[in-house]
Structures are given as C-alpha cells and as structure tokens.
Amino acid sequence: MASSSSFSLEATVQDDVERTADPPDVEIDVVCTPHVSETVPDSAKRTQERSDFQDDGETPPLTTYRVxxxxxxxxxxxxxxxxxxxxxxxxxxxxxxxxxxxxxxxxxxxxxxxxxxxxxxxxxxxxxxxxxxxxxxxxxxxxxxxxxxxxxxxxxxxxxxxxxxxxxxxxxxxxxxxxxxxxxxxxxxxxxxxxxxxxxxxxxxxxxxxxxxxxxxxxxxxxxxxxxxxxxxxxxxxxxxxxxxxxxxxxxxxxxxxxxxxxxxxxxxxxxxxxxxxxxxxxxxxxxxxxxxxxxxxxxxxxxxxxxxxxxxxxxxxxxxxxxxxxxxxxxxxxxxxxxxxxxxxxxxxxxxxxxxxxxxxxxxxxxxxxxxxxxxxxxxxxxxxxxxxxxxxxxxxxxxxxxxxxxxxxxxxxxxxxxxxxxxxxxxxxxxxxxxxxxxxxxxxxxxxxxxxxxxxxxxxxxxxxxxSLGLFGREVKRRRSQADRGGPGPVRNAATLTESVTITAAAAEPTGLDSKQMTR
Incomplete structure (x- = not known):
C-alpha cells in the first residue's frame, strides 16, 4: 500500500422530513471506508494488507450500517x-x-x-x-x-x-x-x-x-x-x-x-x-x-x-x-x-x-x-x-x-x-x-x-x-466488549488498538445543499 490505513465511519443521519433516495424505513446510515493515516505502525500495515481490501488501485468495498x-x-x-x-x-x-x-x-x-x-x-x-x-x-x-x-x-x-x-x-x-x-x-x-x-x-x-x-x-x-x-x-x-x-x-x-x-x-x-x-x-x-x-x-x-x-x-x-x-x-x-x-x-x-x-x-x-x-x-x-x-x-x-x-x-x-x-x-x-x-x-x-x-x-x-x-471486584476487570466493537475500540471485531479512528457525521443532504458537516476525531 502507498500509505497506511485506518477505518473511518461516515454517518448520515436522516431527518423525518428529509427527502432522500434511501428506502422509506431507513433511519440511519453508517458507511465504513478506509481512511489515510501516516501514524500507523508496521504491524498494523501487515494486518491491513491481509484484509479484504486489495492494493490494486480500486476503491475498497463499503460496509453500510443501517437501522x-x-x-x-x-x-x-x-x-x-x-x-x-x-x-x-x-x-x-x-x-x-x-x-x-x-x-x-x-x-x-x-x-x-x-x-x-x-x-x-x-x-x-x-x-x-x-x-x-x-x-x-x-x-x-x-x-x-x-x-x-x-x-x-x-x-x-x-x-x-x-x-x-x-x-x-x-x-x-x-x-x-x-x-x-x-x-x-x-x-x-x-x-x-x-x-x-x-x-x-x-x-x-x-x-x-x-x-x-x-x-x-x-x-x-x-x-x-x-x-x-x-x-x-x-x-x-x-x-x-x-x-x-x-x-x-x-x-x-x-x-x-x-x-x-x-x-x-x-x-x-x-x-x-x-x-x-x-x-x-x-x-x-x-x-x-x-x-x-x-x-x-x-x-x-x-x-x-x-x-x-x-x-x-x-x-x-x-x-x-x-x-x-x-x-x-x-x-x-x-x-x-x-x-x-x-x-x-x-x-x-x-x-x-x-x-x-x-x-x-x-x-x-x-x-x-x-x-x-x-x-x-x-x-x-x-x-x-x-x-x-x-x-x-x-x-x-x-x-x-x-x-x-x-x-x-x-x-x-x-x-x-x-x-x-x-x-x-x-x-x-x-x-x-x-x-x-x-x-x-x-x-x-x-x-x-x-x-x-x-x-x-x-x-x-x-x-x-x-x-x-462481587462483579468487577477482587482485581477482575469486566469489559463491555460489544460496545467496544461498535465504537471501533479494541475488541474481537478488529484489532484497532494501533489504528487511528475518525468519525464523520454528515447531514443527509450535506453535499447537494451545502449544509455544514461536523467531524469528531477520537
């Protein structure tokens, strides 16, 4: 790869009055795409190279989360x-x-x-x-x-x-x-x-x-x-x-x-x-x-x-x-x-x-x-x-x-x-x-x-x-693993401990209407 990758979440939150091309019962879209970062160590590079994303110049597939x-x-x-x-x-x-x-x-x-x-x-x-x-x-x-x-x-x-x-x-x-x-x-x-x-x-x-x-x-x-x-x-x-x-x-x-x-x-x-x-x-x-x-x-x-x-x-x-x-x-x-x-x-x-x-x-x-x-x-x-x-x-x-x-x-x-x-x-x-x-x-x-x-x-x-x-006492740490996975933290889904994660939340029609977007980086 030309540069290291980490995961970025682009969330599109639809308002009930907004008119979009999505199905009428879709409430939230969350799209996972690769995000360029120069700070990822070699171990993370090797992990990323073994993933499904191909280093052939093509756009990697998107994973969309919706309710x-x-x-x-x-x-x-x-x-x-x-x-x-x-x-x-x-x-x-x-x-x-x-x-x-x-x-x-x-x-x-x-x-x-x-x-x-x-x-x-x-x-x-x-x-x-x-x-x-x-x-x-x-x-x-x-x-x-x-x-x-x-x-x-x-x-x-x-x-x-x-x-x-x-x-x-x-x-x-x-x-x-x-x-x-x-x-x-x-x-x-x-x-x-x-x-x-x-x-x-x-x-x-x-x-x-x-x-x-x-x-x-x-x-x-x-x-x-x-x-x-x-x-x-x-x-x-x-x-x-x-x-x-x-x-x-x-x-x-x-x-x-x-x-x-x-x-x-x-x-x-x-x-x-x-x-x-x-x-x-x-x-x-x-x-x-x-x-x-x-x-x-x-x-x-x-x-x-x-x-x-x-x-x-x-x-x-x-x-x-x-x-x-x-x-x-x-x-x-x-x-x-x-x-x-x-x-x-x-x-x-x-x-x-x-x-x-x-x-x-x-x-x-x-x-x-x-x-x-x-x-x-x-x-x-x-x-x-x-x-x-x-x-x-x-x-x-x-x-x-x-x-x-x-x-x-x-x-x-x-x-x-x-x-x-x-x-x-x-x-x-x-x-x-x-x-x-x-x-x-x-x-x-x-x-x-x-x-x-x-x-x-x-x-x-x-x-x-x-x-x-007694839960969580006597030196035993109890982790909420599913919540960590949902938020892209260390967990069984992806070993993201060394990856930089950025989250972008954009209004449903931000690009066509010129609305402002908010970016939060964790």
Whole structure:
C-alpha cells in the first residue's frame, strides 16, 4: 500500500422530513471506508494488507450500517407472542381453585399445569439454542406460533370434551406441555433479535420490551382469568377465548422478514463464536456464573410466586380476585419501572451499577412477603410488596440480559440468555414443587398457609445477593466488549488498538445543499 490505513465511519443521519433516495424505513446510515493515516505502525500495515481490501488501485468495498423502521414490526410480534405464551402458562394457576373444581382434581394437580410447562421449556432448550444460532429469530418466532396454535386448541379440546364430567385433564395437560415447548423460542429470542436489528442506542429498550411482555401476559392471566371463569362451569369458555387470542397473535409471524438488508452496527456484522465452542467457553467464565445464579433463582421464584399467589393469599381470607389484582400490581408496576430504567441504561450504559442497586431490593421484597399476607392491615401490605418486587425484578431482568451479552461478546446473544432462562424455568418448576410441599396442613392456623414456603424463598433470595455484588471486584476487570466493537475500540471485531479512528457525521443532504458537516476525531 502507498500509505497506511485506518477505518473511518461516515454517518448520515436522516431527518423525518428529509427527502432522500434511501428506502422509506431507513433511519440511519453508517458507511465504513478506509481512511489515510501516516501514524500507523508496521504491524498494523501487515494486518491491513491481509484484509479484504486489495492494493490494486480500486476503491475498497463499503460496509453500510443501517437501522430500519420495519424492525419494530418484528419486535411487536415478539411482544405479542410473549404476552400470549405467558398468559397460556398461567391460565389454570390463576384460577387454581376453580380449575381444580372443574377438572375434579386437587390444586396440587393444577399446579402441575404450570410446572409441566416449565419442565417442557427446559427440554426444548437445545433445539431453541440451535435454531436461534443457525437460523436467527425468524424460525424461532415461527416455531412459537405453530406450537401455540396446536397447544391452545388441544387444551380447549381437553376442557370441552366430556364437559359434564370435568373434561379430560390429561389432554389439557398435553396441550399445556406443547405451549411449554413454545415458550423458550420466543422468550430467548429478544437478545438475538435486538442484536440483529437494533444499534447500541436501542438494544436494551428493545430487549426489555420483548422480554417483559412475558410477565405482562402473566398479569393479564391473573387479572382477566378470574373474571372469565368465576365458576367452574366457565373454565372451557375461558380457554376458548384465550385460544382465539393466541390464533390471532400467531398469524403475522409468517410475514416477518428474516433479517435486515444491512447490519445495524459493527458488532452485528462480526462473525460469532461457533455454538459448541461458545457454550464451552461461557461456562468457564466466572462472570457468567455470577449473573446466571441470581438470575435463575430470581426468575425461578418469580415463576413460583406467580403460580402460587392465589394459594399464598387465600388462607388469609383473600379471594381469587384479590390475588389477581395483586398479580396485576406486581407486573404492571414492574413494567412502568422498567420503562423508566431501560432507556436510561440504554443512554448511559450503567449496567453493573444498576444491577448492584436492584439485586438487594429484590431480596428485601421476598423477605417482606413473609409478613405481608398475615398483616392485620389487610391486603394493602401485599399490594405494596408486590409493587416493590415487580419494580425491582422487571428493571433488573433486561439489564442483566444485555449486560451478559456485553461481557460475553463475541458469543452469540442467544447462548447466555437461553442458558439463563432455562435455569430460571428449571428452578421455577422445582420451587413450585418445594413450596407446595411446604404448605401447612388443615390443622394449622390458618389452614394451608404458606409461611414456610415464603421463608424458604426469602432465605435463598438473600443468600445469592453477594454474587452479583462481587462483579468487577477482587482485581477482575469486566469489559463491555460489544460496545467496544461498535465504537471501533479494541475488541474481537478488529484489532484497532494501533489504528487511528475518525468519525464523520454528515447531514443527509450535506453535499447537494451545502449544509455544514461536523467531524469528531477520537
């Protein structure tokens, strides 16, 4: 080469009122071109000479980074599917007493409706991880839709057949297990989808929106199911309504684009570590375990508390409607809190500080749950604890997932997130069984109270608090590798430590209109 090269980013930011030749849904263009520099050492020269750019006098190829408005269509579909699949998961648990009466089984058997779904989630994990890694989010979304359709209508058949004698519990359980197979496909997809379609300025918010749609569906189940099935005879109609909603929500999946025409950022374009190698290496990372263990435990307890909330409150004289309102508060307050925290985290990237603030609050909320149901103040303390637990848990969830992607880059995003979700679902199933076994007997006061189960959840939740608080301590440096790659810093995409990087941001029509351009050199 006649002179050394480094990389220059020319960003064209389009205003909504600007008329350009780009497609109507393109929001940002970022074009990578070589930039002349006289200060690059020989090692960088040799690296550059081995690149794809040819020293033959021709203009090297351009790499264009764009984000498209159509990305919100796929995000909306992910949100919709996560709402429905979670609503399906808690269909019977939200009205456990009524469902047990209809099917003529015990409440423990009804608990297995949600527990079986969680175990099905774990069983499907290897297929989910392979699908997301090799095919991306589109095949995963399609698989979710198919399993939701089949599972919901089999479940309805199980409740409608032999209605006079309480339906066919085994058939309804089979449909519930199929829905359990559907859940990991859409619940593990948000980090992969946001990495594929969004730049670093919107990934955390996109992940939060799609991920937290799942507990929002649980909130709908808690609130709506108790009104749709006030008596045992209404259970088949409740399942029918949910099946119709699931059918409508599944249809748009087939029309989604598989990937954007151009990548949104440098980290999205970079090749990811092969799947088996990524799994092996991520399991050897101490930082992964410091996030994985508390994440799995808190997700597990959230699942168990959501499933058992009616049974936690009913021994103290509260109705299924009260439990439904408590579940709604848990999730709606959490969604509002996350809607505030996630954009702030997107802007300032304070992942670790946010995690270290929220984890102790989550643990304190589970401790508060020991005393809230039996409080002489009535249902109000339970509502307050649910609000606090929801706000802290929901804010923590997407931040933890995105932080895990940041520190494990260049591993593909679905690897860490799928492992974490699988741990949470597995522990959720185990916790439901354990806490159901810890339920008091008929001779206790009040009968069938779950104080011991709540003590168990509080003790375990408090025990894992030191793990995430240890991140970045004891001489271990934790780097946000994906952010470094997006900004052209040292990272797995390009070894740019010795290269001079310049960034030019130009208005969309700068050249033809004579508008000023701003140049920033880092």
């Amino acid at each position: 498209y408005k159509r990305r919100f269509i796929g995000l909306a579909q992910l949100v919709l599917l996560n709402i429905v699949v979670s609503w399906d998961w808690l269909t019977f648990s939200a009205v456990s007493t009524t469902s047990a009466e209809y099917f003529k089984v015990s409440e423990g058997a009804v608990n297995w409706m949600s527990t079986g779904s969680l175990f099905a989630f774990c069983a499907a994990t290897p297929i989910v991880m392979y699908t997301l890694n090799k095919g991306g989010p589109k095949p995963a979304i399609t698989a979710t839709s198919i399993l939701l359709l089949v599972g919901n209508w089999i479940r309805y058949a199980g409740t409608r057949a032999n209605r006079k004698n309480g339906g066919i519990f085994g058939l309804a359980m089979f449909g519930q297990i199929l829905i359990g197979f559907a859940q990991p496909f859409c619940l593990s997809a948000p980090t992969r989808y946001s990495d594929l379609w969004f730049s670093d300025r919107g990934r955390t918010s996109a992940t939060a929106l799609a991920t937290l749609a799942n507990p929002f569906g649980a909130a709908l189940g808690q609130l709506v199911d108790s009104f749709w099935a006030p008596t045992a005879s209404d259970v088949p109609d409740m399942v029918l309504y949910i099946s119709i909603i699931a059918t409508v929500a599944s249809i748009p999946s087939i029309f989604l684009p598989a990937a954007p025409p151009t990548p949104p950022s440098a980290s999205s374009l970079a090749p990811k570590t092969p799947l088996l190698e990524a799994i092996t290496k991520i399991l050897q990372s101490l930082e992964f375990w410091l996030i994985f263990i508390p994440f799995s435990i808190y997700v597990g307890f959230f699942n168990s508390v959501s499933s058992l909330l009616n049974q936690i409150l009913s021994p103290h004289g509260f109705s299924e409607t009260d439990a439904g309102i408590a579940g709604g508060i848990l999730i709606i307050v959490g969604l509002v809190a996350s809607a505030i925290v996630s954009p702030i985290t997107d802007r300032f990237k304070h992942y670790l500080g946010t995690i270290k603030i929220l984890v102790p609050i989550v643990a304190a909320s589970y401790i508060g749950f020991i005393f809230a149901p039996s409080s002489p103040a009535g249902i109000a303390p339970s509502f307050v604890v649910c609000a606090l637990l929801g706000a802290s848990s929901f804010s923590l969830l997407p931040v933890s997932l995105e932080y895990l992607v940041e520190i494990t880059y260049p591993f593909s995003p679905e690897v860490g997130s799928t492992l974490c979700w699988t741990g949470g679902q597995l522990l959720g199933a185990i916790f439901i069984v354990v806490q159901d076994a810890l339920k008091a007997g008929a001779d206790d006061s009040p009968p069938f109270h779950m104080r011991n189960a709540l003590i168990f959840s509080a003790a375990v939740a408090a025990a894992v608090v030191p793990l995430p608080l």
